Amino acid sequence: MSFRDRTVVLGVGGGIAAYKTCELARLVVKGGGQLRVAMTPAATRFVGPLTFQAISGAPVLTDLLDPAQEKSYGHLLMARVADLFVVAPGTADLLARLRAGMGDDCVTTAALAMTCPRLVAPAMNTRMWESAAVQENLSVLRARGWHVVGPGAGQLADGDVGEGRMAEPEEIAAAAGRILGPRDLAGRKVLVTAGPTREPIDPVRFVSNPSTGRMGFAVARAARRRGAEVVLVTGPVELASPEGVRVVRVETAEQMARAVAEEVSSIDLFVAAAAVSDYRPRNPAPRKLKKSEGDETLVLGRTPDILAMVGEVFDGRPDAPVLVGFAAETEDLIENARAKLERKRCDLVVANRVGAPGAGFGGDRNAVSLVEKGAEPREVEGTKDQVAEGILDRAVALLPTKRPGREA
Numbered sequence: 001m002s003f004r005d006r007t008v009v010l011g012v013g014g015g016i017a018a019y020k021t022c023e024l025a026r027l028v029v030k031g032g033g034q035l036r037v038a039m040t041p042a043a044t045r046f047v048g049p050l051t052f053q054a055i056s057g058a059p060v061l062t063d064l065l066d067p068a069q070e071k072s073y074g075h076l077l078m079a080r081v082a083d084l085f086v087v088a089p090g091t092a093d094l095l096a097r098l099r100a101g102m103g104d105d106c107v108t109t110a111a112l113a114m115t116c117p118r119l120v121a122p123a124m125n126t127r128m129w130e131s132a133a134v135q136e137n138l139s140v141l142r143a144r145g146w147h148v149v150g151p152g153a154g155q156l157a158d159g160d161v162g163e164g165r166m167a168e169p170e171e172i173a174a175a176a177g178r179i180l181g182p183r184d185l186a187g188r189k190v191l192v193t194a195g196p197t198r199e200p201i202d203p204v205r206f207v208s209n210p211s212t213g214r215m216g217f218a219v220a221r222a223a224r225r226r227g228a229e230v231v232l233v234t235g236p237v238e239l240a241s242p243e244g245v246r247v248v249r250v251e252t253a254e255q256m257a258r259a260v261a262e263e264v265s266s267i268d269l270f271v272a273a274a275a276v277s278d279y280r281p282r283n284p285a286p287r288k289l290k291k292s293e294g295d296e297t298l299v300l301g302r303t304p305d306i307l308a309m310v311g312e313v314f315d316g317r318p319d320a321p322v323l324v325g326f327a328a329e330t331e332d333l334i335e336n337a338r339a340k341l342e343r344k345r346c347d348l349v350v351a352n353r354v355g356a357p358g359a360g361f362g363g364d365r366n367a368v369s370l371v372e373k374g375a376e377p378r379e380v381e382g383t384k385d386q387v388a389e390g391i392l393d394r395a396v397a398l399l400p401t402k403r404p405g406r407e408a
């Protein structure tokens with residue numbers, strides 16, 4: 001199993017299966033991965049932190065309140081560098097605390113800060129495993145996007161026989177490999193736009209929309225995970241820069257267009273996830289406008305269409321990147337998406353039904369239709385990270401025809 005160029009953060013819980021987690025740690029390192037380990041206080045009673053330190057070659061986080069360990073916000077640093085977070089063993093107590101969103105040790109605090117995929121390998125006695133509380137906690141974690149591996153059935157440490165045995169290290173490593181997915185964008189350059197733009201009316205007011213940037217950020221993160229060099233041009237959002245991604249922060253559509261123009265040469269894939277304002281006030285006031293009794297009229301002019309501009313620049317050229325656009329529509333979703341394929345010379349349009357439950361602006365989840373020329377729309381639904389992977393799966397499939405000979 002290869003973990004080359006990947007950072008796996010391992011959260012070790014306090015159960016007897018923690019000894020098997022050492023083997024999992026070894027498999028990650030053997031596979032060429034970077035490994036960082038955080039342990040709950042209970043876990044350190046089963047396996048010494050020194051063991052994981054020796055395997056990972058890095059200090060192990062064990063104490064949230066240790067000034068030395070937390071000198072550089074250890075638990076947050078882990079969340080920033082992680083490509084995958086694996087909790088093993090996931091004890092009943094640890095599952096409950098993860099579900100509740102507690103931050104009472106370095107494993108749970110790191111978990112709260114993780115934006116990468118998360119995998120848990122539950123391990124406990126059969127009767128505990130079958131309890132309603134544990135099952136409910138796990139189903140909540142699943143709904144939040146956690147992956148689960150195991151547990152298996154067999155002889156347990158306490159002599160009971162049944163389900164509850166932690167999955168074997170090889171099985172957890174294989175699940176980790178599946179989640180990390182292919183590095184099919186290695187050697188590729190990907191440009192992503194995200195977030196809203198703000199078009200000033202005066203120095204304190206602007207025209208904008210409620211885009212949070214989460215979908216575009218998820219695409220940038222996923223492309224990075226898949227090995228691409230990623231540049232993310234984003235409007236004003238309250239999201240931290242993804243690790244390993246070059247982020248260019250802009251305000252207006254004009255600035256976004258300029259930033260894209262600067263980055264666009266030699267890209268393989270352009271994903272335009274930004275909700276660019278289509279209009280801007282024609283004459284923004286240099287000073288704050290005073291309110292008056294009557295109505296005000298705001299004269300709006302069009303902003304540059306960034307995606308269409310990129311499509312036009314590369315039209316017919318052999319170095320044209322794969323172009324992915326988004327379509328947020330309230331009606332005639334698929335027809336509008338097909339029209340956008342043509343109009344903006346896109347290879348793929350991600351159609352988003354605005355107002356549908358579990359889709360669109362804000363929120364962690366999305367439900368979209370992927371529309372391509374000459375193919376039935378493909379539905380993708382899940383967390384924004386999962387939807388991002390689905391979009392990239394299709395984009396990667398289109399790469400060889402559009403940008404041949406560049407496979408890593």
Ligand code: C5P
Pocket residue numbers: 193253272273274275276277278303304305306307308324325326327328
């Ligand atoms: O035409 P419409 O705004 O529906 O198109 C949406 C798609 O076009 C999105 O991919 C969006 O990022 C992109 N777009 C753009 N520049 C604009 C308007 C939209 O890049 N000014």
